[in-house]
Amino acid sequence: MKRLRLPFMSMIAAIVILAVAGCAKPAETKTAAPAGQTPAASSQAAPSNPAGEKAKLKVGISAGVEEDIWKKVKEVAAKDNLEIEIVTFNDYIQPNKALADGQLDANAFQHEPYLNQFKADNKLDIVKLANTLNFPIGLYSKKIKNVSEIKEGDELGLPNDPTNGARALILFERAGLIKLKEGVGVKATVRDIVDNPKKLKFKELEAPFIPKALPDLTAAVINTNYAVDNGFVPTKDAIFIEPKDSPWVNLIAVRTADKDKPVFQRLVKAYHSDEVKKFVVDKYGSFIVPSW
Known part of the structure; x- marks a missing residue:
């Protein structure tokens, strides 16, 4: 190889x-x-x-x-x-x-x-x-065990490329953390968040580096290949994960x-x-x- x-x-x-x-x-x-x-x-x-x-x-x-x-x-x-x-x-x-x-x-x-x-x-x-x-993809954390533990003002990480960033935002919405502008779909950006009741902060990072930044964040969305490569088992370690029919x-x-x-x-x-x-x-x- x-x-x-x-x-x-x-x-x-x-x-x-x-x-x-x-x-x-x-x-x-x-x-x-x-x-x-x-x-x-x-x-x-x-x-x-x-x-x-x-x-x-x-x-x-x-x-x-x-x-x-x-x-x-x-x-x-x-x-x-x-x-x-x-x-x-x-x-x-x-x-x-x-x-x-x-x-x-x-x-x-x-x-x-x-x-x-x-x-x-x-x-x-x-x-x-x-x-x-x-x-x-899943939401991972070193600090909490459940999405319900996310508090007001916490900082969440997500990939900074447009499509994986949108995918992460859709996952946040599915987890009940935010609401996105209707119809934005795969083009969603943080600017399309129309409801953020916990006043969460979002840190956009290059996808390969998110696992290393995880200890400094409350939680972060990590692409599965990078999660596995950094020792995570998605079905066990993710605190929230996409459905398999994603x-x-x-x-x-x-x-x-x-x-x-x-x-x-x-x-x-x-x-x-x-x-x-x-x-x-x-x-x-x-x-x-x-x-x-």
Whole structure:
């Protein structure tokens, strides 16, 4: 398994137009190309190999819990003569940029609202290929055991990217802590809070760093992959959690020009296999839901 390293963090900062980042170790920053290697041009075409022919795809994923799942996908794909090279990232910015730039053939780390917002903001020509998993997010705390213990003036943390921030606000509303402007849905921001009876404060943070900031907050919404990677068991440790039928389903994304190539149908076939579904249900069934 390969981890990418980017020397140009200043560029990453420049493209982050999120408000203040469905789910990794914040101490290490990943990069978009291996040291000494020139990134591939965005026009580089992915292979179009038909069924049975030997082929290889490079897929970017989030570090943490999904690594084990993709190892299983890789194992299944190999039976179809499809080699998958897994590249891990510790943030939600680089995988889409690396895909658009041709450094990856596909990525799998985000839900559709995030993809749609990110590609619109950054003018990227990438699209959804297929559904993967649903990671219901939860509200966690080091200080309290129940949402009812949240007091007037307490500070709550949430991801600072638009879609996961909206998802967190919807969770706060479901927990009875706030009320959002009617109809805002997945575009909700803290400015759309129309009722905040406990005068709660909201701290927007990059998603990978929220677990480390948790001791300084009353509670915070943490994406499931980061929660698991920091030792939490969502069904046990979350003081409030999304229902398992939450609409925030993760997906595989590819460049638009590649979406109909046969090799990607082989990738989907491997991911949507009975072997992968059984692996997910047996190992993570309490907090990850296969969505195919």
